[in-house]
Amino acid sequence: MSYCKQEGKDRIIFVTKEDHEAPSNAELIADDPNDPYEEHGLILPNGDVNWNCPCLGGMASGPCGSQFKEAFSCFHYSKEEVKGSECIDHFRDMQECMQRYPELYPQDDETDSSSQEAESRSALPTEKDSTAATSTAEAAVSADGTSPTDEQTAS
Amino acid sequence: MLKCRTVWRTLAPLARTSSTVCRQNARRAGLNNGRLPACVPAAHMSTAPAGGGRENQLYVLLVGATCVGGAIYAYRTVKGDSQRYQDRIDEISSRPLKTFTEEPATPTQSEPPGERINQRILGIMSLLPFHCRTIFEQNHTDEPVIEASPEEAAEPPVVEPDASPASHKVSSHTPYLLIGGGTASFAAARSIRARDPGARVLIVTDELVPPYMRPPLSKELWFSDDPSVTETLRFKQWNGKERSIYFQPPSFYINAEELGSAENGGVAVLTGKKVVHMDVRGNKIKLDDDTEISYDKCLIATGGVPRNLQVIERAGEEVMKRTTLFRKVEDFKSLDKVSRNVKSITIIGGGFLGSELACALGRRSTESDLEVIQMYPEKGNMGKVLPEYLSNWTTEKVKKEGVKIISEALVKSVVSKDDKLEIQLKDGRLVKTDHIVAAVGLEPNVDLAKSAGLEVDSDFGGFRVNAELQARSNIWVAGDAACFYDIRLGRRRVEHHDHAVVSGRLAGENMTGANKPYWHQSMFWSDLGPDVGYEAIGIVDSSLPTVGVFAKATAKDTPKAATEESGTGIRSESETEHTASSPVASSAPSPTGVQHKDEYGKGVIFYLRDKVVVGIILWNVFNRMPIARKIIKDGEEHADLNEVAKLFNIHDD
Numbered sequence: 001m002s003y004c005k006q007e008g009k010d011r012i013i014f015v016t017k018e019d020h021e022a023p024s025n026a027e028l029i030a031d032d033p034n035d036p037y038e039e040h041g042l043i044l045p046n047g048d049v050n051w052n053c054p055c056l057g058g059m060a061s062g063p064c065g066s067q068f069k070e071a072f073s074c075f076h077y078s079k080e081e082v083k084g085s086e087c088i089d090h091f092r093d094m095q096e097c098m099q100r101y102p103e104l105y106p107q108d109d110e111t112d113s114s115s116q117e118a119e120s121r122s123a124l125p126t127e128k129d130s131t132a133a134t135s136t137a138e139a140a141v142s143a144d145g146t147s148p149t150d151e152q153t154a155s
Numbered sequence: 156m157l158k159c160r161t162v163w164r165t166l167a168p169l170a171r172t173s174s175t176v177c178r179q180n181a182r183r184a185g186l187n188n189g190r191l192p193a194c195v196p197a198a199h200m201s202t203a204p205a206g207g208g209r210e211n212q213l214y215v216l217l218v219g220a221t222c223v224g225g226a227i228y229a230y231r232t233v234k235g236d237s238q239r240y241q242d243r244i245d246e247i248s249s250r251p252l253k254t255f256t257e258e259p260a261t262p263t264q265s266e267p268p269g270e271r272i273n274q275r276i277l278g279i280m281s282l283l284p285f286h287c288r289t290i291f292e293q294n295h296t297d298e299p300v301i302e303a304s305p306e307e308a309a310e311p312p313v314v315e316p317d318a319s320p321a322s323h324k325v326s327s328h329t330p331y332l333l334i335g336g337g338t339a340s341f342a343a344a345r346s347i348r349a350r351d352p353g354a355r356v357l358i359v360t361d362e363l364v365p366p367y368m369r370p371p372l373s374k375e376l377w378f379s380d381d382p383s384v385t386e387t388l389r390f391k392q393w394n395g396k397e398r399s400i401y402f403q404p405p406s407f408y409i410n411a412e413e414l415g416s417a418e419n420g421g422v423a424v425l426t427g428k429k430v431v432h433m434d435v436r437g438n439k440i441k442l443d444d445d446t447e448i449s450y451d452k453c454l455i456a457t458g459g460v461p462r463n464l465q466v467i468e469r470a471g472e473e474v475m476k477r478t479t480l481f482r483k484v485e486d487f488k489s490l491d492k493v494s495r496n497v498k499s500i501t502i503i504g505g506g507f508l509g510s511e512l513a514c515a516l517g518r519r520s521t522e523s524d525l526e527v528i529q530m531y532p533e534k535g536n537m538g539k540v541l542p543e544y545l546s547n548w549t550t551e552k553v554k555k556e557g558v559k560i561i562s563e564a565l566v567k568s569v570v571s572k573d574d575k576l577e578i579q580l581k582d583g584r585l586v587k588t589d590h591i592v593a594a595v596g597l598e599p600n601v602d603l604a605k606s607a608g609l610e611v612d613s614d615f616g617g618f619r620v621n622a623e624l625q626a627r628s629n630i631w632v633a634g635d636a637a638c639f640y641d642i643r644l645g646r647r648r649v650e651h652h653d654h655a656v657v658s659g660r661l662a663g664e665n666m667t668g669a670n671k672p673y674w675h676q677s678m679f680w681s682d683l684g685p686d687v688g689y690e691a692i693g694i695v696d697s698s699l700p701t702v703g704v705f706a707k708a709t710a711k712d713t714p715k716a717a718t719e720e721s722g723t724g725i726r727s728e729s730e731t732e733h734t735a736s737s738p739v740a741s742s743a744p745s746p747t748g749v750q751h752k753d754e755y756g757k758g759v760i761f762y763l764r765d766k767v768v769v770g771i772i773l774w775n776v777f778n779r780m781p782i783a784r785k786i787i788k789d790g791e792e793h794a795d796l797n798e799v800a801k802l803f804n805i806h807d808d
Binding site: 002007008009010011012013014015016017019020022023024025026027028029031036037038039051052054056058060061062063065066069101103104 | 344345346347348349350352353403404406407409419421422542543544660663664671672674675699700701702703704705706728785786789791793795797798799800801802804805806
């Protein structure tokens with residue numbers, strides 16, 4: 001059973017699991033998807049890529065940023081049956097660039113980086129919302145999980 | 156000036172009469188004892204005689220009309236003045252150029268008048284401040300502020316034997332200048348580069364290292380098993396993933412000299428340089444080596460300097476050299492060394508930094524015979540943040556980490572005696588120790604305010620900026636040094652890592668034309684040992700009324716488990732991290748002892764201001780920050796906060 005006490009201006013309530021079983025009747029205001037102030041995920045409301053998304057880590061802003069943007073944009077707007085199949089060259093440029101900065105883009109998953117193209121084609125789902133997009137970014141980052149954590153990602 | 160005075164004199168009597176009207180209204184509203192609307196219609200004044208209602212109305216009309224008339228007059232005068240001023244300035248600035256370029260071809264007048272014009276110019280120029288004059292001269296001696304061309308790229312931006320009359324060093328230019336090399340600055344650099352392709356960003360910092368994150372300096376780095384941690388500055392997160400405190404390795408940055416010529420731009424860091432002067436009109440800054448750098452857009456992210464106790468500052472050299480003011484990497488390195496070589500360390504300060512360091516050192520004290528003392532004026536740890544009951548509970552936990560707590564301690568004096576420090580407290584207690592760590596707050600660095608002519612906030616300190624973090628055109632401020640307007644929570648200044656990230660990003664966005672206000676609320680977190688960890692958002696001030704909803708904690712509700720699950724030690728990132736790997740199964744700590752009713756194992760605490768939730772602490776409840784953020788964003792009055800607490804599912808694992 002929950003109980004409650006007051007210590008001066010502070011109120012303390014102890015609740016059991018049963019107390020919180022009933023769904024909450026607290027009302028939250030519905031979010032406006034077109035709110036210009038809101039932070040967006042990987043995809044902006046107008047369909048463009050949000051290069052400033054924390055989920056990308058520093059991918060779009062590093063030394064290989066422009067190559068990454070080209071490759072990813074090409075993929076994003078690709079309407080081919082196999083999405084991104086026409087973007088091979090961009091991805092190759094990006095990979096070449098990243099190989100010049102091994103410290104920044106660690107290639108510890110050797111197999112993944114060599115088959116990066118295949119991965120990017122098959123592993124990248126069509127991004128409908130930002131949660132799916134995060135895994136997209138992960139795959140795009142040379143399938144290397146350390147990059148986003150090595151660099152600073154903001155909440 | 157005279158005009159303004161006359162304008163005021165005409166308006167003054169009007170101001171006086173209208174203010175008495177207002178005062179009478181206010182008094183009436185107070186007497187009525189109810190909640191009257193703020194604007195009481197003047198016609199309802201009851202002091203006038205019964206039939207005087209109409210007279211009152213006329214009176215009010217007259218006062219109103221005069222006010223409006225006066226305002227229009229004042230406005231016209233000021234506008235006319237400013238227009239005339241502008242015309243004059245335009246005239247002056249056009250003249251010198253004409254004289255320089257058209258010197259041989261003087262106007263149609265004969266020689267002596269041309270001479271006269273020249274002298275007039277010189278006369279007027281002498282009235283201008285020095286740096287304005289040099290700009291005019293510079294316009295024609297060398298090319299004005301241009302980007303370093305490829306040929307110049309090889310030259311470092313230092314003194315050149317100068318042919319120009321003004322004896323200043325050669326300027327170099329950067330489109331984006333970030334003053335300060337901390338978290339906010341780095342976040343801004345990243346934001347700028349993401350939004351402006353090929354952007355050239357120059358970071359100027361007085362530190363000797365590139366940008367790094369501060370939270371591990373008082374937490375993770377102390378728990379590292381690696382003996383060379385002070386060199387590598389790498390820390391292993393709970394799940395085994397290692398990372399450096401540096402945001403990026405040195406290979407990420409390009410050299411400052413190459414910034415102008417880099418094909419795709421980049422971020423350059425100029426270390427060991429302090430910006431000593433800021434010329435807002437000229438859009439340039441001066442470094443401590445007299446180098447001048449001009450910019451298009453500038454960010455001030457100078458952070459702050461740790462505060463010290465006056466009694467320590469006055470105590471002399473012997474005390475000062477045994478005192479650490481903790482903030483930077485070098486402070487961590489020196490304190491680490493000290494902690495291995497002394498027998499007793501005293502931390503003064505009971506806030507975030509003090510408590511975290513106390514816990515970190517307390518942990519170390521179990522391995523050596525190091526005595527760790529923490530003293531502060533409050534009753535308990537985090538006394539200014541947590542409600543009393545929770546602060547007391549936290550203090551007990553800190554004690555379990557091996558820390559000797561001296562609460563309600565006000566330091567009266569510190570002396571050095573026989574190679575030890577003696578701290579005398581105001582209530583008579585005496586504490587003997589070898590080393591002091593002062594964690595008593597941060598003084599925002601507003602050194603540039605004077606030369607730049609920027610406003611400093613008197614309530615919170617720091618540069619005063621608007622909701623979009625702008626101080627003036629082309630100048631933004633972010634991080635610890637920014638006193639900004641939060642649309643939801645009001646004007647504030649925040650000294651947390653995530654705020655530096657969020658505000659840095661926002662400033663970067665706005666520097667590239669976004670014009671967005673501070674809206675995404677930043678959060679902060681703290682761990683006090685493996686059992687106590689919390690995440691918080693908004694205004695978390697213990698002087699506000701709070702409502703806390705608690706459940707019992709299980710073994711899974713610890714900071715350790717939270718980071719294992721998300722794969723990151725920096726908890727602000729756990730929101731955006733997508734966990735690819737499954738949580739590592741490691742030995743979880745056994746459930747904390749006997750759980751009696753008042754164990755604040757886990758829960759949610761709401762901080763209220765005028766019945767609206769302005770702050771939330773998630774107490775040993777993790778990865779629920781988006782809900783908390785939403786509640787603050789809504790800014791609604793909730794009748795039953797227990798219902799709101801249900802949204803957090805605190806009982807779930």
